[in-house]
Amino acid sequence: MPTIFAAAATDHTYVLLSLFIMLAAAKLMAEVFERIKQPAVVGEILAGVIIGPSVLGWVAPSELISILAEIGVIFLLFTVGLETKPQAIFRVGKRATIVAVLGVALPFVAGYFIAIAWDGSFAEAMFIGAAMVATSVGITARVLGSMGLLDKETSRIILGAAVIDDILGLIILSLVSSVSQGSVSYAALAKTTAAAVLFTVFVALIGSKIMNRLGPSVERLKVSKPFFNIGLILCLGLSVASLYIGVAAIIGAFLAGMALAEATEEQTKMHRLTSGVTEFLVPFFLVSIGMQLDLAIFRDASVVGLAILVTIAAVATKLVGCGLGAWGMTKREMAQIGVGMVPRGEVGIVVAQIGLGLGVISSHFFGAVLFMAVATTLIAPPLIKLFYSEDRDRDGTEDVIVQTDISEDFTRIG
C-alpha cells in the first residue's frame, strides 16, 4: 500500500529526507565545534563534506538544495543589513573602497601568474585570477554576527568592501569572459558597470529614506506582522533585481536590510522573526558549500600541489591586500579586515563553474579552485574568531544578548 503513496510522495519524501539529514548533520557538527571552541560555521561546512558525495554520499547537490542555500544566504545578508545603518557604511566608504580595490587586485594578479606558471593558457589564467577575487561575505557575517560584533568599525569596512568587491568582481568576470570568447565590447562593459553601480548607490542612498518615510503607513497595514512581511517582500524583490543587473542576490538582500535598519522601532521582533528563517535556512547554504568539495582531486599529486598553492595565495593576497587597504588603522584592525575578506565560498565556486561551462578552464584548475574556495572558507572563521576574540570580551556584547532573552522570558512568565 505505501507504494500507492510512494507514487505521489517519493520525490517529496526523498527531498525532505535530504533536508532532514543536512539540517541534523549541520546542527550536530555546529554543537561539536562550539564545544571545542571552534566556529560553528566550520562544523556546518564540514558536515556538508561528510554527508556529501566526497565521503558518505548520503546527499547530493541538487537544484532544489542550491535554491534553498541561496535563500538561506539571502536571509543571512538581509539580517546583517538590518543591523547596519547606511550612515555607518558611508562613513567608512573611502577606506572600504581602498580595501576592496587592493583586495581584488592582488589575488587576481597572483591567480593569473600561478596559472601561467602551471602551463595554463592566457584565458585560463584570466579565469583563475577572476575566481580568486570574489569574497563570500556571508561566512564572515555569520561569524561576526554570532559574536555580536557586527557594529564594530572593522565589520562595517568589511561589509562595505564586500559590496564594492562584488561589483568589481562582476566587471572582471565580464571582462575575462569576453576576452576568453575573443571579443570585448567596452560599451557593453561600461553599461553593465554603470547599472550595477547606479543600482547599489541609489538603493543605499534612497532606500533608507523611502522606508523611513513609509514606516508609519506600514504600521497601519492590517496584515499580520506588517514590517516583517514588507521586509520579506523587499528582500526577495531587491535580490531578484540584483540578479537581473548582474550582481549577486545577497547584495540586494543586504541593501534591503539596510533600508529597513532605521525604519522601525520593532527591531527586536523583526530580528527574532528573521533569525527563525536564517537559523533554518543558513545550514543549507553552509552544508552546500561543503558538498561541493571534491576530495577525488587528491588522487592526482600535481593537482594537490596546485590546490595548496592556490589556497595559500588566496589567503595571503586577501590578507595583505585588504590589510594594506586599511593602512593607518592599528595592526590588529588591519588583520581583522584582512581575515574577514578571506573566504571565497560560493562566489569562487560560481566563477569556476562559469569558466568550466565556457570550456575555458581545464578540470584540474577547476578542482584546485573548488578546493581553494572551500578551504579559504574553512580557514577564515577560526582566524576571525582569534583576531576578534579580545574585542568581544571588551564589549561584552554577548552578555547583552543573553540579558534580552532572559527578560523576554520573564515578560512571558510575568
Next chain:
Amino acid sequence: MPTIFAAAATDHTYVLLSLFIMLAAAKLMAEVFERIKQPAVVGEILAGVIIGPSVLGWVAPSELISILAEIGVIFLLFTVGLETKPQAIFRVGKRATIVAVLGVALPFVAGYFIAIAWDGSFAEAMFIGAAMVATSVGITARVLGSMGLLDKETSRIILGAAVIDDILGLIILSLVSSVSQGSVSYAALAKTTAAAVLFTVFVALIGSKIMNRLGPSVERLKVSKPFFNIGLILCLGLSVASLYIGVAAIIGAFLAGMALAEATEEQTKMHRLTSGVTEFLVPFFLVSIGMQLDLAIFRDASVVGLAILVTIAAVATKLVGCGLGAWGMTKREMAQIGVGMVPRGEVGIVVAQIGLGLGVISSHFFGAVLFMAVATTLIAPPLIKLFYSEDRDRDGTEDVIVQTDISEDFTRIG
C-alpha cells in the same frame, strides 16, 4: 555581459522571481481581505488563482514550489502542535474519533453515489468518495491561529479529528487503490493501518514525556537557540517518518510540535522564531492551492454542474457528519467543528492526482474534484470566522498577544 551570468543564474533568477511574485501577491491579497474583514487565507489562495495558469499565468506549479509549499504547511502544523498540550487532545479523544469517523463516512458515501449517478465506473466512484474524505487541517489551523483560538475545546476536537481523519483517509485510499487495481491484500492493509496507528499513538503518548525529560539537556547545548534547533530537527524528522509510514507529513510535524509543547519555558521565543518561518513559507502553500485550480473546466457545462454538485455535497456532508459527531455539545459548537473540517485543500488534490495517475478517474471527474478541493478551502474560512467570531470577542485573546509584543519592545528600549 549579463548573458554570461545568465548562464549560471537563469534558473535561480527565474525561481527567485517566481517566489517574489507569489509572496508579494499573497501578502497584497491578504491585506485586501483583512481590510474587507475576510480571512487572509482566502485572499492568499485567490492570489494563487490569479497569478497561476488559470488567469495571468505569471507563475506555474513546479516541483520546487510544491516542496516549499509542503515545508510551509509542515511548519504551520508544527506551530499549531507547539500550542497543543497532549493532555488537551487526549481529553477530547473519544469525541474527536466520532467526529472523524462520521466526517469520513458521509462524504465517502455521497461522493460514491454522485459518481455512480454521473455514469462513473465502480472504481471511479470509489476514488471520488476517497477524495471527498480528506480534511486539510492546515487551512482551519491558520484561521483559528490568527484569531488566537487554538486553545478552545472545539479547536482541540478539530485537531484530534484531523489526525484520525488522515489515518482513516490512508486506509480508504489504500483500499480504493487496491480495489481499482483488482486485488486487495488485507494483510498488507492491516499492516499499513497498524503502522500508522502505532506511530501516531506512540509519538503522541511518549514524545512529550521524552522531550520533557530531555529539556534540561537541550538547554545545556552550546549551539545557538538550542530548543528551536532541536525543534526544527524533530519537526523534519517526524515529518519524514510519517511519509514513510504512509500518513501525511503534517501529522508528524504536528506530533513534533505537541511533543515540545510542555518541554520548554521558552515558548514565546520558540514561537517567534517558528512564526518567522511560517510567515515566510505558508504563503507558498496557500498560493500553490490556488494555482491548482483549472478554470478551463468552466468551458464544459456538464463538468460545471458536476463540480458544483460535488462541492455542495462536500460541504454539506462534513458539516452534518462532523457536526453530528459532536452531538451533546451546543449547536454553535457543533457548527464550529463542522465548518472546521470542511476544507479539502491539498489532500483532496493529492488523492485526485493518484486516481488520475492510476488511470482510474476520467478528466472531467478530476476537474470537478480539483474544483471542489479549492472551493471548499475558499468557502470554509469565512464560515469559521463567522461561527467563531463571538468567542474571540469574549476571550479577548488577541489583546493578550498585542500586549506581549509591546512589552517585548519595552524590554528592548529599556
